[in-house]
Amino acid sequence: MKVSWAQLYNDIGECEKCRLCETRTNVVVGEGDPHARLMFIGEGPGQEEDRQGRPFVGRSGELLTRMIQAIGMERTEVYICNVVKCRPPKNRNPEPDEAAACLNYLRGQVALVRPKVVVLLGKVACQYTLNEQVFITRDHGVWRERKGVWFMPTFHPSALLRDPAKKRDAWEDFKKIRDKLKELSEA
Numbered sequence: 001m002k003v004s005w006a007q008l009y010n011d012i013g014e015c016e017k018c019r020l021c022e023t024r025t026n027v028v029v030g031e032g033d034p035h036a037r038l039m040f041i042g043e044g045p046g047q048e049e050d051r052q053g054r055p056f057v058g059r060s061g062e063l064l065t066r067m068i069q070a071i072g073m074e075r076t077e078v079y080i081c082n083v084v085k086c087r088p089p090k091n092r093n094p095e096p097d098e099a100a101a102c103l104n105y106l107r108g109q110v111a112l113v114r115p116k117v118v119v120l121l122g123k124v125a126c127q128y129t130l131n132e133q134v135f136i137t138r139d140h141g142v143w144r145e146r147k148g149v150w151f152m153p154t155f156h157p158s159a160l161l162r163d164p165a166k167k168r169d170a171w172e173d174f175k176k177i178r179d180k181l182k183e184l185s186e187a
């Protein structure tokens, strides 16, 4: 049975399905248009996200926001969330069992939002969402269709902050995203 937003917020709010619940300040469910055509999936909350209970509000978030604006959209028009809803200590990658425990919430979010296009930010988001080993340098910008939804792996904004030379490739990916949305609205 399909979950409701209220149910989802309730379940995540009191979730203790993995050890990340022990160290979180706030859960970070996600935010944006609940019926967005475009959805972004990151890895997990960082320090600022954990503090505010909102996704992508730190340095990476500022860059993501600018990239969304660069394709003519606003944060409020897209939906933004993460694979795990609680911050991994010291921003380590989520462990497989943590991602597995949390993945049903993400499935619920995708089922409720019903996006046309899903952008996977970084290797970790790809690995758990597509259930496939992805190498961002090789596989970024390459579409994968799953049940009528278009998924694209691209760079995590924190990787772009570490290595600005990658921004050129990321911009090519974002232009493909913009074009795909246009194509799908014309179809």
Ligand code: URA
Pocket (backbone or CB within 6 Å): 042, 043, 044, 045, 046, 049, 054, 055, 056, 057, 058, 060, 061, 082
């Ligand atoms: N990095 C992520 O993967 N997600 C966030 O929400 C913030 C930083």
Ligand code: SF4
Pocket (backbone or CB within 6 Å): 012, 015, 016, 017, 018, 019, 020, 021, 027, 084, 085, 086, 098, 101, 102
């Ligand atoms: Fe629950 Fe996900 Fe938080 Fe783990 S990360 S406690 S599964 S909400």
